[in-house]
Amino acid sequence: MLGLTxxxxxxxxxxxxxxAHKYERGTNxxxxxxxxxxAEVLGVDVSYFYDGMEESESAIPARQRVCLDLARNFTRITNExxxxxxxxxCRTLADEA
Structure with a gap:
């Protein structure tokens, strides 16, 4: 989401x-x-990586995939x-929920 490679x-x-690739893929x-x-480099608290852990395990991977896909595509948009x-x-749709 920060646009870091x-x-x-x-x-x-x-x-x-x-x-870093092995960390991301879960290999290591x-x-x-x-x-x-x-966490320090990304400017977040360590607890950020555990947010949502109370959700059902089956719901987490699909939701994360969608969020990552959205973030990757968003960072590829060059026009401000x-x-x-x-x-x-996104804000408008979230307010309707």
Whole structure:
């Protein structure tokens, strides 16, 4: 959502691109210390990574996929007016819920 590439994030936390990729894919576990570093780089509290854990496990992956897809596509929009329009559309739809 911040528009960081895996390479940029890897550089910020002091690991290789391959290691950051393994963290993202779940191939390698993230230690508590590394999770803290990642949270600091992203400007979030460590608890951010645990938000929504009380939801049913079957609902989490599908919702996360949709959110990640939305975030990736949003960051690919280069026109600022279009980004603002999409953002306003999301706010409007959320208010209707």
């Amino acid at each position: 895996q390479q940029h994030l890897a550089n910020l936390i002091g690991v290789t691109y391959q290691q 576990r993230v230690s508590a210390g590394r999770l803290y570093e990642i 007016r279009h980004q603002n329009a999409v953002s306003q559309l």
